[in-house]
Amino acid sequence: MRLTIIGCGDAFGSGAHLQTAFHVRSETSAFLIDCGTTTLIGMRRLGLDPGDIDTVFVSHLHGDHFGGLTWILIDAQYVSKRTRPLVVTGPKGIEARFLVAAEALYPGITKGQGCFELTFIEYEEQKPLEVKGVAVTPFEVKHPSGAPPYALRFHLEGKVLAFSGDTGWTDVLYEVARDADLFISECFQYDVKIPIHLNYLTIDANYAKLGAKRVLLTHMSEAMLQNVGRVDASRYMVADDGMTLDL
Numbered sequence: 001m002r003l004t005i006i007g008c009g010d011a012f013g014s015g016a017h018l019q020t021a022f023h024v025r026s027e028t029s030a031f032l033i034d035c036g037t038t039t040l041i042g043m044r045r046l047g048l049d050p051g052d053i054d055t056v057f058v059s060h061l062h063g064d065h066f067g068g069l070t071w072i073l074i075d076a077q078y079v080s081k082r083t084r085p086l087v088v089t090g091p092k093g094i095e096a097r098f099l100v101a102a103e104a105l106y107p108g109i110t111k112g113q114g115c116f117e118l119t120f121i122e123y124e125e126q127k128p129l130e131v132k133g134v135a136v137t138p139f140e141v142k143h144p145s146g147a148p149p150y151a152l153r154f155h156l157e158g159k160v161l162a163f164s165g166d167t168g169w170t171d172v173l174y175e176v177a178r179d180a181d182l183f184i185s186e187c188f189q190y191d192v193k194i195p196i197h198l199n200y201l202t203i204d205a206n207y208a209k210l211g212a213k214r215v216l217l218t219h220m221s222e223a224m225l226q227n228v229g230r231v232d233a234s235r236y237m238v239a240d241d242g243m244t245l246d247l
């Protein structure tokens, strides 16, 4: 499978990065992990077709992680003329939150869905679900966002791809990352501890116990970006918009 980083930024435009979105092309489908507000722009830059996406797996209900769904819908109706079904998975209440957001931004857009089926599936804690050959297990983490936030652990093509979502430190990350072929970890701060985000020093102190084969740091604030030269390159890759990784 090929992972493309559409956006590795935070909600504040730090480093001029686009907001969080990862694109995965596997043998069975193409899907997004998170869909920040800037996702459609990032896909256009990279030549990725939004009409190709089967599934959007959303980690939590902050706009920099799901706000881009509105623009995917607008593209589907007015430009791509999408017919392919689209499944969106996310925390409890994701459909209602999406409808409110989309109607606020583009009144009427959710009323005329055109000729494609849009389905929402809600996560249940640590209960695997499968869409188009991609299995995902959600693990609740620590990041208040109006609904339970999740880290996501994907199984596909015999590989494990794990994603922290946004979260303060929680030991559940050991289960999320264990033996993963790639663990994508938010790394909002370098050394500052806050309850709702991770920092580099905490991730590094837990590196061995996390036990992932590769770790990719993402969602970096300006404070973290200023310290990126102190990242141990033997342990971590640092995300950038447009970067690709083959797994």
Ligand SMILES: [Zn+2]
Pocket (backbone or CB within 6 Å): 060, 062, 065, 143, 145, 166
């Ligand atoms: Zn968040």
